[in-house]
Amino acid sequence: MKPLLTVNNVKLTIDERPILRGVNLVVNEGEIHAILGPNGAGKSTLASLIMGINELKSPDEGEIIFKDKLLNGLEIYERAKLGVTLAWQEPARFEGITVEEYLKLSGRNNPELDVVKCLELVGLDCTYLSRFVDDTLSGGERKRVELASILAMRPKLAVLDEPDSGIDFASMEDIANMIKTMRENGTTVLMITHREEIAEIADRATLMCDGRVVQTGNPKEIGEKFKTMCVKCEVRNPELVGGK
Numbered sequence: 001m002k003p004l005l006t007v008n009n010v011k012l013t014i015d016e017r018p019i020l021r022g023v024n025l026v027v028n029e030g031e032i033h034a035i036l037g038p039n040g041a042g043k044s045t046l047a048s049l050i051m052g053i054n055e056l057k058s059p060d061e062g063e064i065i066f067k068d069k070l071l072n073g074l075e076i077y078e079r080a081k082l083g084v085t086l087a088w089q090e091p092a093r094f095e096g097i098t099v100e101e102y103l104k105l106s107g108r109n110n111p112e113l114d115v116v117k118c119l120e121l122v123g124l125d126c127t128y129l130s131r132f133v134d135d136t137l138s139g140g141e142r143k144r145v146e147l148a149s150i151l152a153m154r155p156k157l158a159v160l161d162e163p164d165s166g167i168d169f170a171s172m173e174d175i176a177n178m179i180k181t182m183r184e185n186g187t188t189v190l191m192i193t194h195r196e197e198i199a200e201i202a203d204r205a206t207l208m209c210d211g212r213v214v215q216t217g218n219p220k221e222i223g224e225k226f227k228t229m230c231v232k233c234e235v236r237n238p239e240l241v242g243g244k
């Protein structure tokens with residue numbers, strides 16, 4: 001297995017509060033890697049640092065390496081050019097752009113682009129092609145359109161921050177199949193989730209707690225640990241769930 005993304009001893013303090021306390025993570029090429037952890041564990045902050053969003057372009061210490069390239073300090077568009085992309089926890093709005101235009105723009109470098117197929121894979125039919133990517137779509141629909149745009153784009157690495165948020169439980173299978181299709185299309189997926197059933201489709205999973213990685217391993221085992229210990233852990237103490 002070849003590492004695609006390496007997070008090396010990443011530390012970040014915001015307003016004198018340590019948010020990431022030395023995170024180490026390796027995402028291998030071709031895998032689906034899930035990150036689980038309680039609220040406030042630092043998952044989204046780590047995703048922001050990987051993408052260079054929310055003013056977080058570099059950690060205070062440590063390195064984020066994509067293939068052989070150091071991402072620290074790079075702008076979002078520079079990371080996107082390298083093939084790193086993100087689906088937002090809160091999906092974006094694009095006033096005046098139809099779903100079809102948005103998907104064609106996202107998939108402009110994909111010679112096999114099939115916008116109808118991308119929509120089908122996220123559980124939307126072709127009537128959505130002429131809809132606008134704005135508030136006339138529900139939050140869940142916008143989320144699906146955003147995920148369809150990643151299918152259209154086929155990036156090397158997709159960082160999905162809670163791909164299941166705002167999507168009803170009955171559609172979980174759609175989301176799971178869509179993420180597996182991303183992998184089949186050659187996209188490595190790093191996804192943040194609160195649901196063990198989504199994490200279980202991953203090849204590997206990492207449990208984060210209190211700004212640290214507690215454990216990386218088999219998704220079932222990590223999901224079980226999250227469910228039985230982490231969720232009940234009031235003090236958010238990584239030692240309690242076996243971390244150091």
Ligand SMILES: Nc1ncnc2c1ncn2[C@@H]1O[C@H](COP(=O)(O)OP(=O)(O)OP(=O)(O)O)[C@@H](O)[C@H]1O
Nearest residue numbers: 014015019037038039040041042043044045046194
């Ligand atoms: N810009 C910021 N200013 C101050 N505190 C911040 C900022 N961004 C994140 N934090 C804090 O850092 C901690 C980690 O937040 P983060 O959003 O990364 O957690 P998370 O694991 O993604 O949580 P959730 O599951 O609730 O989304 C939280 O306590 C949060 O309040």
